[in-house]
Amino acid sequence: MEDFNSMISDCNLNDIDFFEGTFTWNRANLWQRLDRFLFNNEWIADFPMTNVEYLNRTLSDHSPILLNVNNINHSVSYAFKFQNMWMHHVEFTNVINTNWSAPIYPDNNITDMIRLWAKLSRFK
Incomplete structure (x- = not known):
């Protein structure tokens, strides 16, 4: 395993x-x-x-x-809508931590605001 x-x-x-x-x-x-x-x-x-x-x-x-x-369609931008109910889900913190620490595709070496944008886009 x-x-x-x-x-x-x-x-x-x-x-x-x-x-x-x-x-x-x-x-x-x-x-x-x-x-x-x-x-x-x-x-x-x-x-x-x-x-x-x-x-x-x-x-x-x-x-x-x-x-x-x-x-x-990737050319269409969708507004991000957060629903408070997810904060009460048992795995909420784990999902956020796992996603935030995952490598950035396709280049994990990007930095600064581009890195922040990539991570936030993945969260969305």
């Missing part, structure tokens, strides 16, 4: 958060989130509206995963 986690880190892969459900596998009283999608920064930059949804299990002990790729 440590090797796999190291590979994820070394390859700068990100696990996009999910909309519904938290567990993808269960057996008896054991529930785990085993299955997930991993994305690189280029994917996230090109398809920022991508999201993952875990569907209800049927016959398998794994939940199917639905990847929604919502391609938006």
